Amino acid sequence: MSNGDNDFVLSIRGVNKTFGGLQALSDINLNIEKGKVHAIIGPNGAGKSTLLNTCIGLLTPDSGSITFGGKDLTKSMTPHAINQAGISRVFQTPQIFPELSILQNVMIPAFAKRDGAFSFNPLKALREEEGILNEATTLLDDLGMGEGAHHHAGNLSRGNKRRLELAMCLIQHPKLLLLDEPTAGMARHDTNRTIELLKKIKESGMTKVIIEHDMHVVFSLADRISVLAQGAIIAEGTPDEIKGHPKVREAYLGSAEI
Ligand SMILES: Nc1ncnc2c1ncn2[C@@H]1O[C@H](COP(=O)(O)OP(=O)(O)O)[C@@H](O)[C@H]1O
Numbered sequence: 001m002s003n004g005d006n007d008f009v010l011s012i013r014g015v016n017k018t019f020g021g022l023q024a025l026s027d028i029n030l031n032i033e034k035g036k037v038h039a040i041i042g043p044n045g046a047g048k049s050t051l052l053n054t055c056i057g058l059l060t061p062d063s064g065s066i067t068f069g070g071k072d073l074t075k076s077m078t079p080h081a082i083n084q085a086g087i088s089r090v091f092q093t094p095q096i097f098p099e100l101s102i103l104q105n106v107m108i109p110a111f112a113k114r115d116g117a118f119s120f121n122p123l124k125a126l127r128e129e130e131g132i133l134n135e136a137t138t139l140l141d142d143l144g145m146g147e148g149a150h151h152h153a154g155n156l157s158r159g160n161k162r163r164l165e166l167a168m169c170l171i172q173h174p175k176l177l178l179l180d181e182p183t184a185g186m187a188r189h190d191t192n193r194t195i196e197l198l199k200k201i202k203e204s205g206m207t208k209v210i211i212e213h214d215m216h217v218v219f220s221l222a223d224r225i226s227v228l229a230q231g232a233i234i235a236e237g238t239p240d241e242i243k244g245h246p247k248v249r250e251a252y253l254g255s256a257e258i
Pocket residue numbers: 019022024042043044045046047048049050051
């Protein structure tokens with residue numbers, strides 16, 4: 001099936017990143033296959049968020065390349081340009097507009113995607129508003145957040161803020177969705193609802209990279225898993241391969257739990 005670079009949505013090659021004396025990423029090579037869910041797991045401080053940040057232009061690697069849609073994202077592409085090119089990301093800490101309604105929060109990224117943040121066209125926006133409103137409403141219903149859609153987003157629980165942020169990504173129809181611990185801080189029933197939603201999106205064929213601590217979430221969703229420890233990839237494989245991998249148990253789990 002994999003017969004060339006064309007199967008890969010994202011290719012990370014030889015990426016290094018240091019912070020002062022700390023080698024946060026060490027010669028990372030990673031291919032993300034189209035339509036798949038690729039999980040990145042590893043202990044706290046392993047470099048998972050740093051890796052995602054290099055993919056969205058928030059951090060520039062010291063060396064290496066990250067290719068997406070034929071372009072090297074590390075070569076002077078702004079976070080906004082990368083987002084326009086088709087990568088959306090759910091942050092580890094929710095980034096929402098607290099003073100706006102939940103519904104407005106979901107609508108804004110749709111406008112930003114279409115017009116670009118600096119060339120906002122109000123007439124075009126008005127014409128498109130109804131379509132975007134309908135889509136945002138449907139998305140929120142799917143997320144079980146439809147009822148309070150006109151409430152201030154700032155009042156949401158942490159778990160619901162993360163779900164809202166997910167809706168803000170999904171309305172952009174990204175080619176690649178990056179999720180940094182999408183269920184962090186959620187109660188089990190909220191986690192389960194989010195997994196169900198992510199499974200539903202999986203069926204849509206959207207490529208996803210997910211960073212997650214919760215092994216239940218990882219093994220429910222991932223087609224492929226890479227294990228990061230101290231800035232290096234120490235194992236990669238299918239969930240079954242990773243479950244049985246001795247290096248993974250040793251470096252990451254420290255127990256026979258998975
Ligand atoms: N902006 C930064 N400046 C300095 N050190 C950083 C910065 N971001 C991350 N680090 C360090 O890099 C390492 C990897 O961090 P991070 O990517 O956040 O790990 P993870 O997401 O796997 O928990 C940690 O040791 C962290 O303290």
